[in-house]
Amino acid sequence: MSEKELRHEGEKKKLVRQQEDEVSKMHTQMEHHRNNIQKHHTEEMNKIIEKTSSELKNLEKEFSTRTQITNTTISDLQNTIYKLKDDLKRQKEGSEKMNCNLQAKHEEKIKMIRRQNTAALMALQQKYDEDYSKARNHERQLEQQISHYEEKLAEIQIHYENKIKGLMPPSVHRVLELHHQKGVVLKTESRCRPTFKELEETIRSLKVQVSALQKRVTLLQNDRRETIKGFYSPSYSYPEPTYRPIASP
Secondary structure, three states: HHHHHHHHHHHHHHHHHHHHHHHHHHHHHHHHHHHHHHHHHHHHHHHHHHHHHHHHHHHHHHHHHHHHHHHHHHHHHHHHHHHHHHHHHHHHHHHHHHHHHHHHHHHHHHHHHHHHHHHHHHHHHHHHEEEEEEEEHHHHHHHHHHHHHHHHHHHHHHHHHHHHHHOOOHHHHHHHHHHHHOOOOOOOOOHHHHHHHHHHHHHHHHHHHHHHHHHHHHHHHHHHHHHHHHHOOOOOOOOOOOOOOOOOO
16 A cells, blocks of 8 residues: 555544544543433432422421311301200200290189189179169169159149139139130139149159259169170270269159
8 A cells, every 4th residue: 555545544533533532532421411410410319309209398387277177167066956956955844845835824814814804894894784673673662652742733733723612603713614625724712822833843853863864874884885885895894883873762
């Protein structure tokens, strides 16, 4: 081979060695860089794992604390609910018992009021019957007295008329009979007038008493009807008697 070819071959080998050295150097650098990256990655991963583990522990601790607080709260709420249920049950039982007692007292009070009203009505009815019977008796007595006084007045009139007629002549008798038939009232002597006037006033007084007694009886009947009508009214109260027994004349 010529010197030129040898020199060229040597340069070629030199270039090959240089290239191999550079490749080996690059490979070494890459391996070193890869190791560094892997080491850094491992360190970062360890840091992340450590941080994550710490956070997880904190979360677990916080969760445990919150769970404990929640359980305590739930337990307290359950106890409160049980207590409220017991209180509500006792209040309900007490309210039902009170309602029963009040209802029983109310019914008993109603029965008592009805008994009192019945007794009062019976007493009022008895009082009315007694007063009505007395009023009827007084009315009959007054009617009898009026009839007696009218009969007595008629007898006195007849007596004095006959007495006066006996003192008059026959001509005067005829005139008097004629006037009597025409409805003219005979005027008696002045000494007879006081007796007639007294009897007439007595009759008028008795008639006034009879009229007042009839009004009193009517009032008693109206009071009795109103009392019976309002007997079962809730606001009914028995009035005081506005009448008194009539005294016998």
